[in-house]
Amino acid sequence: MSIPSFYANSPRHLVAVDCIIFGFEDGRLKLLMMKRKVDPMEGAWSLVGGFVQEGESTDDAAARVLQLTTGLDNIYMDQLKCYGDVQRDTGARVISIAYYALIRIQEHDRVLATEYGAHWLSLHQIPDLIFDHSQMVQDALARLRDKARFHPLGFELLPEKFSLPQLRDLYEEIYQRELDKRNFRKKILAMGIMEKLDEKDKSTSKKGAHLYRFDKQKYEALTRHGFVFEV
Template identity: 60%
Template sequence: MSVVHTYSDNEKILVSIDCIIFGFDQNQLNLLLFKRKIDPFKGEWSLVGSFVNPEEDVQNAAVRVLQEYTGIDEIFMEPLAWYGDVDRDPGGRVISMAYYSLVRIDESKVIKADSYQAKWFAIDEIPPLILDHDQMVQDALDKLRRKARYEPIGFELLPEKFTLPHLKRFYDAIYQKDLDRRNFRKKIISMGILTKLDEKDKSTSKKGAYLYQFDADKYEELRSKGFNFVI
């Protein structure tokens, strides 16, 4: 009994990955969508995805797709969920694994928007998507909201240098409410994971707001001592 043939009685299935790509501009959470290039549903709005090759790790398929479509090398990406119902795709039996990823819109200019007909959509203006992609987006949003509370992943969506009002607008968007400016400041500053810079950003006010940077090393150091990020 050869090992190689051990599993040969079992039937194989098509496997794909889909990527939910979030961005954040000054006020709004955004989602990157593409016009589908293959049938069925050719020309309709869709997440980006790809079939998984038998010779590549599932995760590599996602990295490959994200690089190809956003042009970004080091992209924040996490597994979300799989979608495995028999009839989820009228094109055939396909099990899809979804990754959500967070990108800085300002770094992703390299997206081949023209050739792929890619477009950023504000989160409350997303058009109907193919298959169960609406569900995937909803699941990704839920996960992002939950995760943003307990881990400093919001910084993945902001520019390297950001102002506290900008950061607050991110949490306002995530929570769909207006946090108290003073309490927010107090809390985030007291964590000691931000570095205040001497520069100001004047793009949203005359007075200008100080720029800050997220200190990932400091965060790791604190975390190893039991610190928990919570907003």
């Protein structure tokens, strides 16, 4: 089929996907980053990403990048935003669609990530990034904070069984501030989306911390319903 002239005469652009991949480990929110392998800015820190190929949807391109760097597929990914400024990439004009993913860091393929040259950096370790990638990270964090205010959060990031201190660490990382222990405990339990297990996590104290599990149905109902969570 020949392309109508309306299309044929219009400019074409490089389109990239950039992926903000969040994980949670050792009480820290972490991001999967890599050192850029090409010029300009070879060796500088960057999000993982790549160009959208012919015959490949933007969603598929983001899934490909996630799979290449973590070995994971069927992961919760959402579009963050399109970054469409003309000068954003110093190599050429590139329109970037940013995606963010929340993964259980324990389940990703560490060998694959290392071979790819990808590293998990916690928030306070993240250096200046190339182009507008620092802005993308800030925007993704703002999106996470927004999610945390109006929807339950943690299911995608925490291991299946987790303690209240772990969940509070996660919220503290997202909000970037300390939360009151008792207040957090009261409010998070009041959501009614967690099931207390007959097991304890004894890694952090002798007495141990009770383990919980999300009730997936209640969690999803609250996700649909929304609320305001202030701690």
